[in-house]
Amino acid sequence: MKGFIHSIETFGTLDGPGIRYVLFMQGCPLRCLYCHNPDTWFLNKDKEVSAKEIIEDYKNYKSFLKNGGLTVSGGEPLLQLDFLLDLFQRAKGENIHTALDTSGITFKEEEKYIFKLRSLLQNADLVLLDLKHIDSIEHKKLTGKGNEEILNFAKFLSKENIPTWIRHVIVPGITYKEEYLLKLGNFIGTLKNVKAVEVLPYHNLGINKYRELQLPYTLENVKSLSAKEAEAAYNIILYGMRETLNKR
């Protein structure tokens, strides 16, 4: 099975446990205003690889990846579900730790889709779920689409008991608001499979890519989030989670 990829990072330290081989897939239906990888948005078919080639390449780096594994990120990897299925099945055959970094935007309650998704998740050790905004109207302003399917995907992962890390980018003036962080924490508290919550402070380091691609960057005047603000945001999310857990 072939997939269309953007790039490969062989020493990733940000996308899952340990040192990881990170495969960035091409194509994404969202348009997050802070996206660092706008060059992954379109499903251009410049770089095509097979799942077998990726696993063979992974083996070249195996010695220093032994406490990490393979992460598939993007773009939105679930756009190429058949390829992922092949890749993760092969990876598990080689005893490689697998992580899927997704926004969950492609989720749909269709029998055929759910069947494939379940097969994929049976071969996924971890899902990194990027929850962009807890409020659907604000989510649409931030990413171009509402969050209903994403929240349904989060509930599905919980029901299937798939180990999940929740990731949330904190953007001053957009997601850095007590009301939203609390609500997000309340929602995460309803999930039974969450192993970690990561707060990712907004910064505008991706801005040059927008210039190269001649795309508008609308957050130019938004300040980066400080470490202190990130900590405060994290604590509000935890507080919201506890509120829900205490009601159980």
Ligand code: SF4
């Ligand atoms: S989901 Fe990821 S790749 Fe897609 S627009 Fe958002 S940040 Fe960019």
